[in-house]
Amino acid sequence: MSVVTVQLGQCGNQIGQEMFSTIHDDSVGAGQKMYKECSEERFFRVNAAGALVARAVLVDMEPKVISRAIAKASKSGHWTYGDKAHFCQKQGSGNNWANGYCVHGPRHRDAVEDLVRREAERCDRLAGIFAIMSVAGGTGSGVGTYVTQCLRDMYPQSFILNHLTWPYATGEVIVQNYNSVLTLSRLYHLSDALVVHENDTVHKICSQLMNIKNISISDINRVIAHQLGSILQPAVTTDSAPHYCRNALGDLLSSLVCHPEYKLLSLCSIPQMSQTSLAYSAYTWPGLLKHLRQMLIANARMEEGIDWKVCVPLSGEESTANRQMCFNRSLSNLLILRGKDASSADTGGFKDASLYVPWLPPGGTFNTWNSPVPFNGYEKSATLVSNSQSLLKPLDNIVRKAWNMFASRAYIHQYTKFGISEENFLDSFAMLEQIISSYTHL
Amino acid sequence: MTQSVVVQVGQCGNQVGCRFWDLALREHAHVNKKGIYDEALGSFFRNVDPRCEEGSGTPRIAGLRARAVLVDMEEGVLNEVRQGPLRQLFSTTQLISDVSGSGNNWAVGHHTYGSMYREQIVDQIRRAAEHCDCLQTFFLIHSMGGGTGSGLGTCVLKLLEEEFPEVCRLVTAVYPSSEDDVITSPYNSVLAMRELTEHAHCVFPIENQSLVDIVSQIQHMAHTGKPSAVIKKDCTIISGQGGMSKTQKPFDSMNNIVANLLLNITSSARFEGSLNMDLNEIAMNLVPFPRLHYLVSSLTPLYTLADVNVPTRRLDQMFTDAFSKEFQLMKADPRHSLYLSCALMLRGNVQVSDLRRNIERLRPTLSFVPWNAEGWKVSLCSVPPVGHTHSLLALANNTCVASAFTKLRDRFIKLYRKKAHLHHYMCVEGMETADFSEALHSLSALIDEYSQLHTHTHTHQAPRLNIAT
Numbered sequence: 056m057s058v059v060t061v062q063l064g065q066c067g068n069q070i071g072q073e074m075f076s077t078i079h080d081d082s083v084g085a086g087q088k089m090y091k092e093c094s095e096e097r098f099f100r101v102n103a104a105g106a107l108v109a110r111a112v113l114v115d116m117e118p119k120v121i122s123r124a125i126a127k128a129s130k131s132g133h134w135t136y137g138d139k140a141h142f143c144q145k146q147g148s149g150n151n152w153a154n155g156y157c158v159h160g161p162r163h164r165d166a167v168e169d170l171v172r173r174e175a176e177r178c179d180r181l182a183g184i185f186a187i188m189s190v191a192g193g194t195g196s197g198v199g200t201y202v203t204q205c206l207r208d209m210y211p212q213s214f215i216l217n218h219l220t221w222p223y224a225t226g227e228v229i230v231q232n233y234n235s236v237l238t239l240s241r242l243y244h245l246s247d248a249l250v251v252h253e254n255d256t257v258h259k260i261c262s263q264l265m266n267i268k269n270i271s272i273s274d275i276n277r278v279i280a281h282q283l284g285s286i287l288q289p290a291v292t293t294d295s296a297p298h299y300c301r302n303a304l305g306d307l308l309s310s311l312v313c314h315p316e317y318k319l320l321s322l323c324s325i326p327q328m329s330q331t332s333l334a335y336s337a338y339t340w341p342g343l344l345k346h347l348r349q350m351l352i353a354n355a356r357m358e359e360g361i362d363w364k365v366c367v368p369l370s371g372e373e374s375t376a377n378r379q380m381c382f383n384r385s386l387s388n389l390l391i392l393r394g395k396d397a398s399s400a401d402t403g404g405f406k407d408a409s410l411y412v413p414w415l416p417p418g419g420t421f422n423t424w425n426s427p428v429p430f431n432g433y434e435k436s437a438t439l440v441s442n443s444q445s446l447l448k449p450l451d452n453i454v455r456k457a458w459n460m461f462a463s464r465a466y467i468h469q470y471t472k473f474g475i476s477e478e479n480f481l482d483s484f485a486m487l488e489q490i491i492s493s494y495t496h497l
Numbered sequence: 498m499t500q501s502v503v504v505q506v507g508q509c510g511n512q513v514g515c516r517f518w519d520l521a522l523r524e525h526a527h528v529n530k531k532g533i534y535d536e537a538l539g540s541f542f543r544n545v546d547p548r549c550e551e552g553s554g555t556p557r558i559a560g561l562r563a564r565a566v567l568v569d570m571e572e573g574v575l576n577e578v579r580q581g582p583l584r585q586l587f588s589t590t591q592l593i594s595d596v597s598g599s600g601n602n603w604a605v606g607h608h609t610y611g612s613m614y615r616e617q618i619v620d621q622i623r624r625a626a627e628h629c630d631c632l633q634t635f636f637l638i639h640s641m642g643g644g645t646g647s648g649l650g651t652c653v654l655k656l657l658e659e660e661f662p663e664v665c666r667l668v669t670a671v672y673p674s675s676e677d678d679v680i681t682s683p684y685n686s687v688l689a690m691r692e693l694t695e696h697a698h699c700v701f702p703i704e705n706q707s708l709v710d711i712v713s714q715i716q717h718m719a720h721t722g723k724p725s726a727v728i729k730k731d732c733t734i735i736s737g738q739g740g741m742s743k744t745q746k747p748f749d750s751m752n753n754i755v756a757n758l759l760l761n762i763t764s765s766a767r768f769e770g771s772l773n774m775d776l777n778e779i780a781m782n783l784v785p786f787p788r789l790h791y792l793v794s795s796l797t798p799l800y801t802l803a804d805v806n807v808p809t810r811r812l813d814q815m816f817t818d819a820f821s822k823e824f825q826l827m828k829a830d831p832r833h834s835l836y837l838s839c840a841l842m843l844r845g846n847v848q849v850s851d852l853r854r855n856i857e858r859l860r861p862t863l864s865f866v867p868w869n870a871e872g873w874k875v876s877l878c879s880v881p882p883v884g885h886t887h888s889l890l891a892l893a894n895n896t897c898v899a900s901a902f903t904k905l906r907d908r909f910i911k912l913y914r915k916k917a918h919l920h921h922y923m924c925v926e927g928m929e930t931a932d933f934s935e936a937l938h939s940l941s942a943l944i945d946e947y948s949q950l951h952t953h954t955h956t957h958q959a960p961r962l963n964i965a966t
Contacts, residue, residue, distance in 0.1 A: 065772075065773060069771075117498070117499075117773070117775065118498060118536075119498070119769045119773060120769075120773070123769060145498055145499050145630065145631035146499045146631050146633055146775070146777070147773070147775040147777065147778070149775055149777030149778045149781045150778045150781045150782055150874075151777075151781050193778075193781075223853065224871065225853070225856055225857070225860070225871045225873065226856070226871040226872060226873035226874070226875070227772070227873070227874070227875055228778075228782060228874055229782040229783070229838050229869065229872050229873065229874050230781065230782060258849075258850070258853065261850075262850070267850075268850075269848040269850050269851065270848055270849055270850035270853075271771060271848045271849060271850075272771035272772060272849050272877070273771065275849070454961075455958070455961070456870075456871070458959055458961060458962075459867065459868045459958055459959055460868045460869060461959075462868065462959035463785075463866075463868045465785035465786065465868055465869065466781075466784075466785050468786070468787055469780075469781055469784075481962075484962055485962055485964070488961065488962045488963075488964045489964050492964045
């Protein structure tokens with residue numbers, strides 16, 4: 056089964072390009088036929104000339120980023136984007152969500168829908184749609200939300216997974232919190248799940264784990280692409296064994312999103328390091344999983360600087376003390392192990408019922424996928440996709456900052472100009488406060 | 498890609514404008530070595546090569562026309578353009594001039610010439626707009642002190658709003674020094690400011706005195722003779738060498754600074770980068786309330802010269818400089834006033850980690866309004882200015898403009914109290930006494946709006962929405 060990827064806006068197109076390149080290099084580098092075939096069926100098609108073409112649609116409101124992504128792909132010599140698989144305009148959305156959602160989106164609806172439909176029709180079986188975008192700017196967030204809405208109408212039965220990049224807390228775009236609030240509140244109804252990367256945490260991974268001195272946007276995007284690849288590449292699930300699971304998106308969602316009120320997924324991977332240190336490291340599964348478990352409960356996105364004092368509350372104990380200890384409660388977790396002996400690693404530490412909310416049956420909260428093929432040059436690696444409280448704090452910060460700005464009505468005139476009223480803002484705020492409250496009370 | 502049209506009005510506007518065209522040509526010649534008419538070049542120039550048929554690919558450039566309309570009510574400056582090295586950039590119809598000038602009288606420029614030349618100006622602007630396939634921005638350049646620039650310039654601004662309401666209007670306005678030799682300059686400036694406040698999307702105010710000080714400081718450094726302080730021959734900031742014009746005129750170095758401001762504002766829209774910033778993002782990010790759209794700008798490095806490999810200390814110095822008083826293109830001190838928002842537009846070899854580090858370093862030393870405590874907009878453009886490896890343009894929406902405007906208002910009131918020179922204005926058809934009091938009121942209201950932001954600095958956080966659980 057195949058996934059159609061929709062790359063939206065500057066961020067979406069940069070990350071998408073990086074993701075396809077990671078996936079391709081990994082599936083070729085692994086030198087394992089079944090793995091390669093499964094991965095290629097999922098993300099690429101073969102054109103008349105016999106070359107690999109990404110199952111992707113590129114959308115942006117200005118041309119520079121898309122031309123760059125297309126050029127980079129062709130330069131790789133291994134795969135390309137489809138000849139007519141992109142849509143761009145001349146003028147960007149100007150960081151204005153309302154401009155993207157109310158003006159650009161509707162104006163170009165037919166063209167974008169057409170591109171996605173054509174790509175979907177080229178799949179023997181469509182596993183779902185993967186939309187990549189940021190929440191801060193105008194095109195990714197505004198047009199992205201609108202396009203997701205159209206896709207939901209077009210494919211009411213298909214899985215739609217959105218990957219969202221959350222901006223640096225200390226500002227990239229001044230109205231980023233407004234744009235984020237408007238995006239998240241709408242996507243929450245439309246999408247099946249939202250996979251989130253925060254630029255701040257990825258930046259830290261680049262500096263502390265990858266040892267990159269001058270971190271560029273492409274360094275950030277490469278880390279994101281690595282993590283996305285590690286969940287989207289072929290893996291064996293409990294039901295699919297001994298074959299690779301064919302429906303990656305469907306299995307991901309059914310393992311993680313058991314309730315429509317809880318759709319925020321975070322990722323953490325271990326180990327992550329620079330290419331040079333990779334050759335000199337050796338890891339054992341118990342060591343990796345011990346760290347990963349502590350990263351989960353202490354809500355750390357890196358294995359460095361984990362707070363080992365945070366522990367799982369004993370059942371029945373009142374959780375106030377632990378709340379102060381920042382125990383991160385989960386709704387569900389999916390652990391993906393790749394590399395030597397992955398299928399025999401002991402994952403018992405993640406099955407502990409006290410990690411999870413009491414109202415879910417113990418069997419439904421935790422799943423493991425594995426693959427014997429080492430991923431992206433790592434002999435052993437583990438990625439945890441988690442539906443937990445870990446995004447609560449950054450979400451709360453976004454809403455708080457946007458609300459403070461809204462209280463002074465700053466910048467609102469830029470949105471009303473395109474038809475987003477103060478009431479629309481209030482609805483979005485209420486919606487997100489509801490989600491914050493739900494996750495807080497897990 | 499989008500296009501911009503430049504409308505330059507009056508002596509100052511045209512002199513700055515011509516420096517801009519010269520430097521823009523040089524920048525594109527530097528980046529675009531093959532001499533191909535590409536999209537970046539197309540943002541300010543159109544190709545008029547007679548061999549170039551529509552859709553016949555991209556031939557080497559043979560003829561370029563600036564997307565510009567040049568307006569002056571005297572002949573001097575425009576005659577120089579007609580005979581100067583840039584003459585081929587403009588067709589004669591793009592130049593609109595009269596012979597008698599506005600006599601440093603805003604009313605003459607605004608009303609007399611405004612109605613006399615209205616149709617001709619609109620016609621030329623519309624023609625320039627028709628040559629664009631996606632017109633995004635008008636850049637209007639004029640001074641505030643004289644008659645033509647301030648009067649007719651602001652009249653053109655209104656025309657643009659009427660005729661092209663969708664297109665962004667960015668104004669570069671050069672303010673007179675306090676010891677300006679034009680006695681009526683406070684009148685002209687205040688009358689013009691009312692129009693800028695009401696009709697522009699963004700204004701980049703530039704004070705003549707700042708330009709004078711920066712140029713003299715650069716020259717001082719160049720003559721101290723330290724090896725590290727030798728100014729490179731092709732440093733864009735002050736020299737015009739390498740461009741079309743070889744000889745330097747007295748105001749060239751000052752005008753070059755303004756021309757560079759325009760180049761850097763538009764660089765991220767013209768060239769690629771890892772974090773793009775389109776021109777329509779300027780107002781979106783920096784203007785929280787429609788009237789408060791005066792952005793103080795600073796350019797760095799001005800004096801320091803780029804090394805081949807970027808040592809971190811020098812790079813960080815560039816960020817520090819961008820916030821210091823000496824580098825502002827207005828006589829104002831943003832560091833000791835309140836920021837509403839701030840954009841950092843970087844070019845060249847600068848990474849996002851340099852940006853984060855410096856924002857974190859500088860943030861504690863600056864005060865922001867509480868509802869926009871992280872009010873940064875950043876962009877990274879990969880093409881550096883000619884002769885540099887990196888550069889930074891900071892645009893700040895900062896309450897320090899209010900103090901500069903207050904000084905201007907004081908000078909206005911000094912004249913106005915005695916009704917000095919008022920009769921020169923009143924005898925112009927279309928001018929009314931109320932225009933003066935309304936302009937003064939508009940300026941006072943603007944100053945108040947900025948100062949009120951100070952009083953709300955300590956408001957606590959707004960209580961959040963409650964959700965029934």
